[in-house]
Amino acid sequence: MGRQPCCEKVGLKRGPWTIEEDSKLMNFILNNGIQCWRLVPKLSGLMRCGKSCRLRWINYLRPDLKRGALTEAEEDMVIELHSRLGNRWSKIARHFPGRTDNEIKNYWNTRIKKKMKLKGLDPVTHKPVLSKSQDLETTSEEMHNHQNLGFQETVSIPSLEDHDQRQHNTKGSSMSNQSREESSCIKNLDMGLGSSFVLQNKESLGNFTMDSYHNFMDTQYFWDCFTGLGDSFP
DNA sequence: AACAGAGTCAACCGCCCCCGG
DNA sequence: GCCGGGGGCGGTTGACTCTGT
Numbered sequence: 001m002g003r004q005p006c007c008e009k010v011g012l013k014r015g016p017w018t019i020e021e022d023s024k025l026m027n028f029i030l031n032n033g034i035q036c037w038r039l040v041p042k043l044s045g046l047m048r049c050g051k052s053c054r055l056r057w058i059n060y061l062r063p064d065l066k067r068g069a070l071t072e073a074e075e076d077m078v079i080e081l082h083s084r085l086g087n088r089w090s091k092i093a094r095h096f097p098g099r100t101d102n103e104i105k106n107y108w109n110t111r112i113k114k115k116m117k118l119k120g121l122d123p124v125t126h127k128p129v130l131s132k133s134q135d136l137e138t139t140s141e142e143m144h145n146h147q148n149l150g151f152q153e154t155v156s157i158p159s160l161e162d163h164d165q166r167q168h169n170t171k172g173s174s175m176s177n178q179s180r181e182e183s184s185c186i187k188n189l190d191m192g193l194g195s196s197f198v199l200q201n202k203e204s205l206g207n208f209t210m211d212s213y214h215n216f217m218d219t220q221y222f223w224d225c226f227t228g229l230g231d232s233f234p
Numbered sequence: 235a236a237c238a239g240a241g242t243c244a245a246c247c248g249c250c251c252c253c254g255g
Numbered sequence: 256g257c258c259g260g261g262g263g264c265g266g267t268t269g270a271c272t273c274t275g276t
Contacts, residue, residue: 016244016270054262055245090264106243107266137260 013047017056026061059100066098083126
């Protein structure tokens, strides 16, 4: 006998969220906060399960989300944290304000893993791959290239302190990172659902106040997102 | 221009943990 | 201490986009 599903699934919508659903969820949370995720879809009129709403909010709608590719420094820090914590993405994500565990997990799986393999490092152990049999996914050609390039050396992983320092320095001086930030911000705003300011808390929302949300809602970008929705929201 | 394969990432699934009764 | 419900988490999937041919 299996565990009961988290919610009554019959009749619930699945798959990609529409802008209308996003704005319904956003409006509801802005006005009511989050008491219980199960109640959110019922009270907001969404045909989604509570978990789905939670995920959508956390991974996409939260206004303090930072989007776009991770910076080099962030990437280094992910590697460092992964070497210590393993696949504990939520713990890793806590070190990156505005990043979600899902985002970091995806980034790891699609990019960092690949980079590490190219460097001849095992993404699981963070140690150099010593023999072919230990890493069947690494082709002999890759190995050959790595050896020629000297990638068999252990790559030194910066400490968190180093990273913090680097990030600090980066903030003030690196235009490239800054512009990357900006472009991620623009991407965010294109989606109409992000903002770089941190929202702090009302009730259970962590750091979230209605004032900050109202600030956010005052931006042109926020409302641009909802133009064309017609009379859905009186 | 059309197609195939690779890459990306939002979303789902199911298990685990925590907390209140 | 036990049980059930809700939230959190990590793994996986599949739709969409990009790139190369």
